[in-house]
Amino acid sequence: xxxTNNQVIRLADIEFLSYDNFFSNVNEALNHDEAHCVHxxxxxxxxxxxxxxxxxxxxNDAHHDIDLLASVINKRDExxxxxxxxxxxxxxxxxxxxxxDICFVGHPWLKPLRYSHDRxxxxxxxxxPFYEIDSEELHRVGVGPIHAGIIEPGHFRFICEGEKILHxxxxxxxxxxxxxxLFVEKKKLLQxxxxxxxxxxxxxxxxxxxxxxxxxxxxxxxxxxxxEIERAIALEQERIAVHTGDLxxxxxxxxxxxxxxxxxxxxxxxxxxxxxxxxxxxxxxLIRPFKTNFxxxxxxxxxxxxxxxxxxxxxxxxxxxxxxxxxxxxxxxRTGIVTKENALNIGLVGMPAKSxxxxxxxxxxxxxxxYKDVDFQPIVKTSGDVYARARMxxxxxxxxxELIQRLIAQRKETVMTDISDxxxxxSAQPESLAISLTEGWRGEICHVAITDKEGELALYKIKDxxxxxxxxxxxxxxxxxxxxxxICNKSxxxxxxGHDL
Amino acid sequence: MFESLKxxxxxxxxxxxDVETTEVPGIFRGRPVIxxxxxxxxxxxxxxxxxxxxxxxxxxxxxxxxxFCGECAFAYPEKISFxxxxxxxxxxxxxxxxxxxxxxxxxxxADAVRKEIRRLFGRSLKLRQVSAGGDGSCEMELNATGxxxxxxxxxxxxxxxxxxxxxxIVLTGPVSENMADSFLDAxxxxxxxxxxxxxxxDAISGGLxxxxxxxxxxxxxxxxxxxxxxGNPVHPLTFVNGVLGLLGRMKS
Ligand code: SF4
Numbered sequence: 001x002x003x004t005n006n007q008v009i010r011l012a013d014i015e016f017l018s019y020d021n022f023f024s025n026v027n028e029a030l031n032h033d034e035a036h037c038v039h040x041x042x043x044x045x046x047x048x049x050x051x052x053x054x055x056x057x058x059x060n061d062a063h064h065d066i067d068l069l070a071s072v073i074n075k076r077d078e079x080x081x082x083x084x085x086x087x088x089x090x091x092x093x094x095x096x097x098x099x100x101d102i103c104f105v106g107h108p109w110l111k112p113l114r115y116s117h118d119r120x121x122x123x124x125x126x127x128x129p130f131y132e133i134d135s136e137e138l139h140r141v142g143v144g145p146i147h148a149g150i151i152e153p154g155h156f157r158f159i160c161e162g163e164k165i166l167h168x169x170x171x172x173x174x175x176x177x178x179x180x181x182l183f184v185e186k187k188k189l190l191q192x193x194x195x196x197x198x199x200x201x202x203x204x205x206x207x208x209x210x211x212x213x214x215x216x217x218x219x220x221x222x223x224x225x226x227x228e229i230e231r232a233i234a235l236e237q238e239r240i241a242v243h244t245g246d247l248x249x250x251x252x253x254x255x256x257x258x259x260x261x262x263x264x265x266x267x268x269x270x271x272x273x274x275x276x277x278x279x280x281x282x283x284x285x286l287i288r289p290f291k292t293n294f295x296x297x298x299x300x301x302x303x304x305x306x307x308x309x310x311x312x313x314x315x316x317x318x319x320x321x322x323x324x325x326x327x328x329x330x331x332x333x334r335t336g337i338v339t340k341e342n343a344l345n346i347g348l349v350g351m352p353a354k355s356x357x358x359x360x361x362x363x364x365x366x367x368x369x370x371y372k373d374v375d376f377q378p379i380v381k382t383s384g385d386v387y388a389r390a391r392m393x394x395x396x397x398x399x400x401x402e403l404i405q406r407l408i409a410q411r412k413e414t415v416m417t418d419i420s421d422x423x424x425x426x427s428a429q430p431e432s433l434a435i436s437l438t439e440g441w442r443g444e445i446c447h448v449a450i451t452d453k454e455g456e457l458a459l460y461k462i463k464d465x466x467x468x469x470x471x472x473x474x475x476x477x478x479x480x481x482x483x484x485x486x487i488c489n490k491s492x493x494x495x496x497x498g499h500d501l
Numbered sequence: 502m503f504e505s506l507k508x509x510x511x512x513x514x515x516x517x518x519d520v521e522t523t524e525v526p527g528i529f530r531g532r533p534v535i536x537x538x539x540x541x542x543x544x545x546x547x548x549x550x551x552x553x554x555x556x557x558x559x560x561x562x563x564x565x566x567x568x569f570c571g572e573c574a575f576a577y578p579e580k581i582s583f584x585x586x587x588x589x590x591x592x593x594x595x596x597x598x599x600x601x602x603x604x605x606x607x608x609x610x611a612d613a614v615r616k617e618i619r620r621l622f623g624r625s626l627k628l629r630q631v632s633a634g635g636d637g638s639c640e641m642e643l644n645a646t647g648x649x650x651x652x653x654x655x656x657x658x659x660x661x662x663x664x665x666x667x668x669x670i671v672l673t674g675p676v677s678e679n680m681a682d683s684f685l686d687a688x689x690x691x692x693x694x695x696x697x698x699x700x701x702x703d704a705i706s707g708g709l710x711x712x713x714x715x716x717x718x719x720x721x722x723x724x725x726x727x728x729x730x731x732g733n734p735v736h737p738l739t740f741v742n743g744v745l746g747l748l749g750r751m752k753s
Pocket of ligand 1: 549550551552553554555562566567568569570571572573574
């Protein structure tokens with residue numbers, strides 16, 4: 001069945017196909033370049049041992065809708081792997097295998113995904129089955145889980161020929177906190193909102209907005225336009241702040257000290273703006289379902305303009321210099337390439353997809369709230385290298401500045417409505433499924449909730465864009481010198497905890 | 502070259518001259534004050550807090566659990582307010598609990614600081630950071646402590662790449678089960694004597710993850726913690742002042 005972003009579906013209305021039919025439907029849907037899987041997961045059926053419902057959500061960017069395909073299976077069934085046809089599904093089948101011991105026959109690498117605490121399969125995190133190579137000439141390099149800098153943990157295992165990377169395998173799961181289960185266990189709305197802000201600390205607005213939409217749509221609450229505009233302003237401001245910080249990081253990794261220091265200090269007023277708005281540099285506490293504690297006032301609008309007036313000339317000056325310096329360009333051009341073909345195959349989303357010529361931006365393809373009315377064109381680059389992903393950030397920052405300007409103008413014209421009678425607690429329609437897509441700075445975020453007979457959460461699924469994109473990094477570094485790994489890594493800047501949940 | 506010099510010139514002075522007295526721009530929810538003599542429905546107040554940070558008899562807020570969301574102050578503005586005081590670090594866990602009627606600055610208890618810490622690290626402290634389930638925000642704030650604004654390097658405080666080069670560990674995150682052993686490995690690799698600093702709500706109490714079977718907080722049971730730094734995430738100024746306090750380097 002076709003659904004749209006932020007729609008709620010009654011479970012009774014979902015058609016459950018046989019796995020064979022489900023398989024061919026998913027297979028066919030994913031054969032189109034404009035379609036990609038936004039989530040695919042299993043839900044145990046509590047009354048029947050070994051039985052699971054599968055839900056696969058395939059977004060079609062051309063039709064602006066999402067195909068919801070479902071099936072009921074038993075874990076003793078012989079299920080043909082869909083990943084064998086569409087690599088983009090690899091993490092989803094691996095997750096189901098790890099959590100429930102569902103076997104997908106023919107999956108090219110049915111390895112543990114994140115070593116969830118409640119896994120039924122997968123062994124010990126210190127005993128991950130890495131690919132090995134038997135050779136006198138090649139060597140392995142292992143990095144992590146703890147890295148040299150102040151950053152989250154993950155393990156990278158390289159197979160190199162001299163300095164050249166032939167293969168990289170990324171082993172994740174170190175950050176697993178059981179956050180999806182906590183959404184179900186913590187019953188207070190405010191607890192869940194707080195959890196959503198802690199999924200990935202660099203994408204607070206992105207994930208908190210996705211959760212707010214889930215809660216609001218399940219309650220049948222129409223989010224007022226003014227509130228959606230304010231959330232969009234916050235989302236774009238988050239994009240500006242992180243992109244600026246990432247440009248600083250990319251400069252660090254090519255040993256360009258001026259760029260590192262200047263972008264680093266330019267990030268400060270961007271996150272301090274969030275501080276002025278809501279008291280947190282990372283916008284924790286800003287986005288709340290059914291309400292806001294921090295109305296975007298005229299004064300804040302003015303303050304934003306003043307901050308940007310100071311920021312923008314310095315930002316542009318620094319970026320123009322950076323993208324003009326041969327010593328920087330020689331490190332980032334043609335480094336860490338992901339071809340469009342590979343991007344399509346592995347289901348890349350967001351900024352790295354757009355840097356490889358693949359337009360994937362849910363603000364445009366599956367717009368919500370304020371993005372339905374505001375005019376903007378996503379930026380697309382074609383070279384797929386570190387340069388493209390760096391340049392993408394520069395241009396996206398400028399685009400987000402313009403976008404916020406338009407949003408502020410729109411906000412001024414929008415009448416504030418009274419929302420004091422909105423729900424204050426979790427109040428969801430029973431036996432339903434809700435889906436919410438949001439375009440964070442990194443790319444597409446997807447949250448899905450399923451409620452039980454009482455309207456309580458039976459399942460909460462979270463997908464950070466990192467889930468798709470980690471494989472992109474692994475492919476990007478092939479054939480590159482191992483010394484270029486840090487810039488490739490920074491150019492993706494993926495989330496560990498967003499993946500590990 | 503000229504372009505670079507011009508850019509350099511355009512930066513002006515960015516560092517914060519006095520990290521003890523500077524003011525955080527805009528709203529900042531720092532050390533809270535619970536006003537005595539105002540009666541509220543304490544049970545409702547306790548119930549409202551998402552972090553389980555509020556206790557009754559006496560009414561108190563545990564900064565080691567609080568996420569600084571401000572909801573309690575919005576609901577009961579006449580009872581609870583947050584000051585802009587970012588100096589919230591303490592070396593004794595219980596002292597992070599702010600009771601009704603208290604409104605004094607939080608200061609490290611010098612008598613409880615091990616003597617060798619100030620003697621050996623007073624002028625130079627090298628730290629290794631370990632994230633064990635941290636969401637990335639505390640990590641970014643710890644990175645920011647070294648940027649041109651906060652510039653902790655000027656106090657001889659630095660983050661280093663190897664635990665072998667470090668005098669201690671700064672831990673972020675609730676200690677995920679999958680990272681627990683690696684954290685211990687890093688801690689053991691730091692030469693003695695060493696310090697352990699818990700940065701942020703998740704590290705101090707586990708935050709919302711405290712009861713999750715995916716975390717293993719028990720690894721902290723047998724380790725001496727030298728400094729607790731509240732925040733979600735911890736603000737760079739809370740970090741700098743906390744560490745300076747631990748080292749006995751505060752002017753005030
Ligand atoms: S600010 Fe702290 S004490 Fe107050 S409601 Fe939020 S978490 Fe609880």
